[in-house]
Amino acid sequence: MAIGGGTGLATLLRGLKHYTHYPSYGSGERLQPPIDITAVVTVTDDGGSSGRLRRDFDVLPPGDIRNCMVALSEDEALLAKLFQYRFDAGRGLKGHSFGNLFLTALTAVTGDFAHAVRVSSEVLAIVGRIYPSTGANVVLEAQLADGNVVTGETRISRSKARIERIWLRPPEAEPLAETLEAIAAADLITLGPGSLFTSVIPNLLIRGVPEAIAESRALKAYFVNLMWQPGETTGFTAFDHVEAIQRHAGRRLLDCVVVNTRPISAALRRRYAAERSQPVEIDVDRLQSLGLRVVGEDLLAEGDMVRHDPARTAAVAVALAGESRAQRAPHLRRRRAGTA
Numbered sequence: 455m456a457i458g459g460g461t462g463l464a465t466l467l468r469g470l471k472h473y474t475h476y477p478s479y480g481s482g483e484r485l486q487p488p489i490d491i492t493a494v495v496t497v498t499d500d501g502g503s504s505g506r507l508r509r510d511f512d513v514l515p516p517g518d519i520r521n522c523m524v525a526l527s528e529d530e531a532l533l534a535k536l537f538q539y540r541f542d543a544g545r546g547l548k549g550h551s552f553g554n555l556f557l558t559a560l561t562a563v564t565g566d567f568a569h570a571v572r573v574s575s576e577v578l579a580i581v582g583r584i585y586p587s588t589g590a591n592v593v594l595e596a597q598l599a600d601g602n603v604v605t606g607e608t609r610i611s612r613s614k615a616r617i618e619r620i621w622l623r624p625p626e627a628e629p630l631a632e633t634l635e636a637i638a639a640a641d642l643i644t645l646g647p648g649s650l651f652t653s654v655i656p657n658l659l660i661r662g663v664p665e666a667i668a669e670s671r672a673l674k675a676y677f678v679n680l681m682w683q684p685g686e687t688t689g690f691t692a693f694d695h696v697e698a699i700q701r702h703a704g705r706r707l708l709d710c711v712v713v714n715t716r717p718i719s720a721a722l723r724r725r726y727a728a729e730r731s732q733p734v735e736i737d738v739d740r741l742q743s744l745g746l747r748v749v750g751e752d753l754l755a756e757g758d759m760v761r762h763d764p765a766r767t768a769a770v771a772v773a774l775a776g777e778s779r780a781q782r783a784p785h786l787r788r789r790r791a792g793t794a
Contacts, residue, residue: 455640455672456771457587457657459496459518462648464525465761466677467493467582469768471526474581489775491526491582492636494629495519496656498594498622501608503540503550507558514567514586516557518653523571524553526580533578568630583636587657590627594656596620607652613685617651619702622659629660637663640672641782642775645708647677647762650687650695655702664703673778675749677712677767680760684730693740710747712770714762716754726760733760749774 456466473489497514499505504515520537527534537553553574560570568589575584596604598615610617637643646654658664667674676699678692687695692711700706713736726732738748751770755763 455492455494455636455642456644457494457654458644458646458648459499459653459656460648461521462646462653462677462679462762463493463495463518464521465647465764466644466767466771467491467522467525469764469766470771471528471581472765473768473772489772492633492640493522493526493582493584494587494633494636494657495522495584496653497586497588498592498607498652498656500593500606503554505608506550507554508591511558511562512591513558513561514589514591516554517551519571519584519586520551520553520557522584523575523578523580526575526582526584527578528581537578583632585630585633585636587633587663588627588629588660590624592622592624592627592656594620594652595623596651611649611652611683611686616688617686620651620655620659622656625659625661627660629663629666634662634666637666637670637672640670641779642771643667643670643672643674644771645674645676645699647679647767649683650679650690650698652686655699658699658703658707664705664707667703667707668705671782673774673781674707674709675712675771675774676708676710677753677762677771678714678736679734680714680718680754680762681726681733682731687734688730691735691737691740693737693744695734696741696744696746706744708746710749710774711741712749712751712753712767712774714753715750716752718754718760722758722760 470491495518499515499517504517507513508515524534524537539552541547541550557570561567564570594607596610597618599618600615604610604613648654682688718733741748753762753766755761
């Protein structure tokens with residue numbers, strides 16, 4: 455199970471989908487049987503096309519879910535391109551993507567956003583299941599270090615002051631029953647990569663989700679971001695990310711953290727420094743002091759931006775899932791025999 459939002463979750467899913475059937479993808483691990491993917495996606499976006507649709511139609515924001523559906527599509531060709539198509543002109547249409555409009559219309563037809571996601575997933579023939587983190591139309595709020603309270607994901611992500619804590623309004627938002635079932639059955643639960651306070655942690659603010667994750671026998675892994683997100687996580691180390699996750703969850707959730715070991719080029723570091731962003735420091739000793747296992751791999755994608763590589767990131771997740779499945783196998787055999 456992969457939990458998150460934004461481009462980070464879509465990146466992981468794009469790599470994972472190649473492990474849902476044989477032959478295996480690249481030189482990565484193979485699981486017997488192939489993996490079953492469930493993604494839980496945050497629904498707090500209030501900017502761009504998603505924000506406009508929320509305000510105009512009182513619908514949950516479709517953008518992050520649309521990106522995840524395209525990432526899990528068997529064939530990222532015509533239909534996937536259609537879902538990602540963004541209108542560049544037209545009164546009322548400019549800036550909207552076709553997929554966002556499709557999900558909004560289907561929600562009106564079916565009367566339920568989660569059902570609209572399921573139907574849209576069938577249209578795209580995705581390999582896996584995607585659930586919104588909640589069916590409630592929630593708003594994200596944040597308390598900043600300067601004492602100000604900021605409302606809305608977009609404003610929070612642009613904050614200059616350090617974020618102390620975030621919460622949802624209304625606070626009693628509940629998850630889908632299918633999400634809790636998937637958490638209980640998972641071999642691996644991943645958080646991230648993705649924006650810490652606006653893509654990862656909001657999922658943990660849904661009533662019952664942290665408790666379900668803590669009780670699950672799955673291995674829980676956090677994929678640490680590569681760079682600071684200016685404003686949102688400026689100056690954050692890997693330890694700071696973990697501390698924020700577990701503080702908002704109200705309990706220890708994680709078993710391991712996955713970090714990049716490949717140095718970022720000097721040219722890229724200079725480019726990001728101009729935008730007040732630096733590589734996230736991996737403070738291994740502090741992470742290990744929490745009892746966390748630190749898994750280091752080359753996760754960096756080639757190119758002119760600092761991004762996780764889908765194939766390399768997915769390979770680590772699949773290896774961890776295989777490890778967890780092997781550890782859980784005796785327990786599962788006892789359950790089938792009625793001894794546990």
